[in-house]
Amino acid sequence: xxxxxxxxxxxxxxxxxxxxxxxxxxxxxxxxxxxxxxxxxxxxxxxxxxxxxxxxxxxxxxxxxxxxxxxxxxxxxxxxxxxxxxxxxxxxxxxxxxxxxxxxxxxxxxxxxxxxxxxxxxxxxxxxxxxxxxxxxxxxxxxxxxxxxxxxxxxxxxxxxxxxxxxxxxxxxxxxxxxxxxxxxxxxxxxxxxxxxxxxxxxxxxxxxxxxxxxxxxxxxxxxxxxxxxxxxxxxxxxxxxxxxxxxxxxxxxxxxxxxxxxxxxxxxxxxxxxxxxxxxxxxxxxxxxxxxxxxxxxxxxxxxxxxxxxxxxxxxxxxxxxxxxxxxxxxxxxxxxxxxxxxxxxxxxxxxxxxxxxxxxxxxxxxxxxxxxxxxxxxxxxxxxxxxxxxxxxxxxxxxxxxxxxxxxxxxxxxxxxxxxxxxxxxxxxxxxxxxxxxxxxxxxxxxxxxxxxxxxxxxxxxxxxxxxxxxxxxxxxxxxxxxxxxxxxxxxxxxxxxxxxxxxxxxxxxxxxxxxxxxxxxxxxxxxxxxxxxxxxxxxxxxxxxxxxxxxxxxxxxxxxxxxxxxxxxxxxxxxxxxxxxxxxxxxxxxxxxxxxxxxxxxxxxxxxxxxxxxxxxxxxxxxxxxxxxxxxxxxxx
Amino acid sequence: xxxxxxxxxxxxxxxxxxxxxxxxxxxxxxxxxxxxxxxxxxxxxxxxxxxxxxxxxxxxxxxxxxxxxxxxxxxxxxxxxxxxxxxxxxxxxxxxxxxxxxxxxxxxxxxxxxxxxxxxx
Numbered sequence: 162x163x164x165x166x167x168x169x170x171x172x173x174x175x176x177x178x179x180x181x182x183x184x185x186x187x188x189x190x191x192x193x194x195x196x197x198x199x200x201x202x203x204x205x206x207x208x209x210x211x212x213x214x215x216x217x218x219x220x221x222x223x224x225x226x227x228x229x230x231x232x233x234x235x236x237x238x239x240x241x242x243x244x245x246x247x248x249x250x251x252x253x254x255x256x257x258x259x260x261x262x263x264x265x266x267x268x269x270x271x272x273x274x275x276x277x278x279x280x281x282x283x284x285x286x287x288x289x290x291x292x293x294x295x296x297x298x299x300x301x302x303x304x305x306x307x308x309x310x311x312x313x314x315x316x317x318x319x320x321x322x323x324x325x326x327x328x329x330x331x332x333x334x335x336x337x338x339x340x341x342x343x344x345x346x347x348x349x350x351x352x353x354x355x356x357x358x359x360x361x362x363x364x365x366x367x368x369x370x371x372x373x374x375x376x377x378x379x380x381x382x383x384x385x386x387x388x389x390x391x392x393x394x395x396x397x398x399x400x401x402x403x404x405x406x407x408x409x410x411x412x413x414x415x416x417x418x419x420x421x422x423x424x425x426x427x428x429x430x431x432x433x434x435x436x437x438x439x440x441x442x443x444x445x446x447x448x449x450x451x452x453x454x455x456x457x458x459x460x461x462x463x464x465x466x467x468x469x470x471x472x473x474x475x476x477x478x479x480x481x482x483x484x485x486x487x488x489x490x491x492x493x494x495x496x497x498x499x500x501x502x503x504x505x506x507x508x509x510x511x512x513x514x515x516x517x518x519x520x521x522x523x524x525x526x527x528x529x530x531x532x533x534x535x536x537x538x539x540x541x542x543x544x545x546x547x548x549x550x551x552x553x554x555x556x557x558x559x560x561x562x563x564x565x566x567x568x569x570x571x572x573x574x575x576x577x578x579x580x581x582x583x584x585x586x587x588x589x590x591x592x593x594x595x596x597x598x599x600x601x602x603x604x605x606x607x608x609x610x611x612x613x614x615x616x617x618x619x620x621x622x623x624x625x626x627x628x629x630x631x632x633x634x635x636x637x638x639x640x641x642x643x644x645x646x647x648x649x650x651x652x653x654x655x656x657x658x659x660x661x662x663x664x665x666x667x668x669x670x671x672x673x674x675x676x677x678x679x680x681x682x683x684x685x686x687x688x689x690x691x692x693x694x695x696x697x698x699x700x701x702x703x704x705x706x707x708x709x710x711x712x713x714x715x716x717x718x719x720x721x722x723x724x725x726x727x728x729x730x731x732x733x734x735x736x737x738x739x740x741x742x743x744x745x746x747x748x749x750x751x752x753x754x755x756x757x758x759x760x761x762x763x764x765x766x767x768x769x770x771x772x773x774x775x776x777x778x779x780x781x782x783x784x785x786x787x788x789x790x791x792x793x794x795x796x797x798x799x800x801x
Numbered sequence: 802x803x804x805x806x807x808x809x810x811x812x813x814x815x816x817x818x819x820x821x822x823x824x825x826x827x828x829x830x831x832x833x834x835x836x837x838x839x840x841x842x843x844x845x846x847x848x849x850x851x852x853x854x855x856x857x858x859x860x861x862x863x864x865x866x867x868x869x870x871x872x873x874x875x876x877x878x879x880x881x882x883x884x885x886x887x888x889x890x891x892x893x894x895x896x897x898x899x900x901x902x903x904x905x906x907x908x909x910x911x912x913x914x915x916x917x918x919x920x921x922x
Contacts, residue, residue: 320912321905325889329896329903349893384902384916 175220176271177422182209183260183267184487190253191493199249206256207236213263222270225263228280231287232259238291241340250501255287257494308369308393310338310376315362315388323358324348330363330383337379338369362388425520428480435470435477436765440784442470443762449787474763482517485563485572488527489514492534492561499538506545506555507538512562518570522664525644526572529637533574533660534559536634541578541658551655553577569646569688572662581652583609593618610650614638645780647747647797673764673783675791676742676755678723679731682791683755684764684783689796691743691750693758696736711741711752718743721799722754726778731756746797753799766793804921805831807849809840809867810883811858819853822910828917837862837870844871844878850921852880853913854900856891865894872899879920883908 186209193202214229235252238244262283266276314330316323327348334341344364345354369376373393380389446463489511500507518526542548542557549555560575587601590612601609612618616635641648646664665671665688673684674693702710702717709720720741724731733739733756741752764783769776780795806828808819816833823830831849834840836858844852852871856864864882871878882895882903892903902916 319909322889322892322903325892325896325903328893332896349889352889382919384919385912 172220172270173422173424175216176267179213179216179263179267182213183264184490185209187257187260187494188490190256191497194249194253194497199253200243203236203240207233207240210236217263222266222276224276224279225266228259228262228284231284231291232256235287235291235294238294242294244294252290254501255283255290257498259283259287308371308373310365310367310369310373311392311394312365312367312376312380313362313388313390314365314380314383314386316358317385317387318359320385322355323363324352324354326383326385327354327358327363331365333383334365334367334379337371337375338367341365341367366394423480425481428477432477432481435474438470439474439763440765442466443785444788447787471763479517481520483520483523484515484517485523485526486514488523488530489561489563491527492530495531495534496538496559499535503539504544505538505542505557507542507557507559509534510558510560510562512560513564516563516565516570518565518664522570522644525640526662526664529640529662530561530572530574532634532637533662534561537574537576537578537658537660541576541580543579547579569663569665572664573659574662575657575659577657580654580656580658581610581613581650582654586610586612589618590615607650610652613650614648642797649747671764671766671793672761673793674742674761675759675764675785676723676740676753677757677759678727678755679729681727681729682759682785682789683723684762684791684793685742685744685753686780686793686796687761689744689746691745693740693742696741698735698737701736709736711736713743718750718752720752720754724754724756726799733757744796744799746800749800751800753794764791764793803827803829804850805829805847806917806921807831807840807843807847807852808833809835809837809843809852809858809864810855811835811860812855815855815883819913822913826914828921836860837864837867840864840867841870841874845874850879851917852878853917854880854882856882856884856895865891865898868895868900869898881913881916881920883913 186206189202189205193199210229210233214226214233217223217225217229232255235255239252259280262278262280266278269276269278316326320326325348327343331341331343331348342365345351345357348354348358371379373391376391377389380386380391442463446460446467451459493509493511496507496509537559538557542559543551543553545555548557558577560573562575563570563572565571583606586609587596590596591598591601595612595615595618596604614634614637618634638648641662641664644664646662649661649663650658651661652658672687674687674690675682675684677683696711700711700713701720702712704710709722710717711720720736723729724733736754739754739756740758741754742758743750743752762785764785766781766783768781769779778795778799780793780798782790782792785791806823808816808823808830810816810819810833813835816835820830820833831847832843834843837860840852840854841862843849854864854868856868858864858867862870868880868882871880876899880895880900882892882900883906884892884895884903895903901920904913904916
């Protein structure tokens with residue numbers, strides 16, 4: 162079997178690595194902004210941009226490389242000059258914007274499209290910022306013409322702590338020179354540099370407006386100097402050593418990772434095959450032709466096969482599982498950008514980002530999450546004035562958390578804002594004709610909150626850049642439902658709102674109970690089943706409209722006859738002869754009526770073929786052990 | 802006129818031996834101090850040409866703090882730091898604060914003199 166992965170491995174690696182670098186960059190930039198310690202990230206940004214610049218230039222993506230180069234220039238300046246009073250917020254904006262641009266281009270490249278957007282605006286902006294910074298710098302120390310020097314100096318034997326001496330030299334040199342580069346680097350941190358300085362001396366290159374005599378005088382002032390070589394250069398040359406040591410460092414951190422990157426297509430194929438294998442195994446071991454035969458050793462071998470194939474299945478499944486980390490980190494960025502723009506102080510707390518879910522879910526959870534967080538920021542949280550009046554901490558808080566419970570993953574978005582005003586919701590729903598007048602009185606709190614998911618509902622008068630025009634929430638719900646999940650709202654007026662998204666851990670394989678109705682078989686996800694039981698006719702209540710309900714432990718549940726619903730022909734019509742299966746979704750319970758239970762089984766979920774038009778209440782289909790098809794029931798759709 | 806040196810060190814032995822060394826080489830002792838606080842006071846009072854400062858000293862004001870204070874009081878003060886081997890962090894800070902140079906303990910007399918000569922010729 163061949164896969165159509167035509168892209169060169171090199172390109173693939175470039176995309177992978179660049180994305181990873183960008184993520185690293187974003188994370189550390191945001192982190193440093195939170196801690197207000199920008200110095201920490203300067204080296205990091207410089208390094209990342211440097212790597213991106215060189216690799217993209219190698220791949221001939223000149224637009225990316227130009228941009229990375231200009232950011233690198235900017236950070237080169239910051240790194241060397243360490244200007245004290247500059248607007249790091251604005252610079253961070255520029256870096257993030259550049260990262261976004263590169264990300265966009267990478268996405269295009271990944272899709273196989275041409276990336277030819279030119280970052281002219283951005284590079285221009287960066288250049289302007291740099292020019293402004295430089296001007297300020299020059300103002301403080303007017304420089305006329307620059308001379309470039311290369312200096313090699315040796316300290317006297319036994320003067321000790323050569324690295325700190327070198328540091329002192331660099332420190333003093335900063336008063337009269339700029340663009341100072343030196344080898345060995347890291348003299349402040351690394352004591353091993355002492356040995357290098359002892360052996361090879363300390364190499365410096367810098368530019369200064371001082372004359373050679375003045376430079377000589379400067380160095381002669383340094384105590385314990387044994388040897389001094391000053392070379393004046395016409396052109397500022399990079400110290401070769403520096404580049405060498407830097408690339409070495411990068412190389413070693415690349416090697417530490419214990420990952421290989423595999424194309425997701427291959428994993429999917431593997432998963433499909435494993436799914437087939439599980440079915441094929443069941444076809445063999447549960448083959449009807451084996452019935453009645455005594456085959457001890459056959460069953461022993463078959464059990465072993467079953468064990469292995471299940472383990473294989475688990476591993477194949479786990480290969481598709483990814484932690485939510487990346488998705489959650491993206492939200493940090495979102496919150497930062499938005500809070501800067503709309504001027505609300507917000508802190509985003511993240512819990513459980515290591516929770517793993519299926520890749521497919523990761524891909525589709527991002528948009529709904531973005532929407533929910535935007536809403537929380539824009540509509541949920543009050544501005545700082547209001548918060549002060551209400552005696553809340555000025556800084557708003559959004560908590561994003563994930564945890565897995567049973568076969569589901571719960572992702573919650575919680576804010577400590579003003580909460581959902583039920584009356585406003587009802588008023589808006591009435592206004593938009595979403596509910597009939599008077600209907601609201603019979604609605605539970607949960608139901609009223611759910612109104613915001615209806616298409617065309619919006620309580621926000623102004624439309625902002627971030628939160629849309631009320632087309633959002635219904636799309637959020639639709640997206641989540643597509644993943645087989647649902648969403649709950651809890652809200653206390655004045656205290657905040659919690660959106661809880663429940664999604665299944667994986668979509669590909671579920672534990673199911675197979676039931677029979679006439680000739681057809683159906684599979685019910687095990688997680689939905691509360692109990693199965695035979696009913697007595699006394700328990701059945703028939704309403705005047707003919708609909709049936711059953712009384713179980715004092716509660717009344719509606720009955721859905723599957724044979725009626727799907728128009729199956731079956732001899733079992735009486736409730737007493739068949740079996741009732743109580744299923745739950747989202748707190749609502751109904752009882753399904755079927756002929757009999759066939760057994761519990763792990764099934765591989767396959768989508769319904771396209772030529773079958775949409776059938777209500779079906780989530781997909783699967784192959785049973787005997788090769789027949791079973792339809793997987795979508796309980797939430799059946800209840801509605 | 803010979804140059805005046807202020808010695809700041811918590812060890813009496815070090816102070817005495819430095820005193821002898823400096824006097825023998827033609828310097829004058831402006832005074833001595835056993836801790837940072839005293840050092841700051843005497844630096845202002847005695848206006849020495851050079852101060853040798855031990856960086857690790859007991860008391861509320863460390864050598865590092867003293868350096869910073871002395872240099873804020875009068876940026877023209879010249880300070881040579883005496884530091885224990887390997888105390889990289891404090892040394893770095895001292896240099897950033899504006900100390901002229903440093904010698905590493907246990908120092909050989911010639912080295913210290915050489916460093917001093919650079920700053921008070």
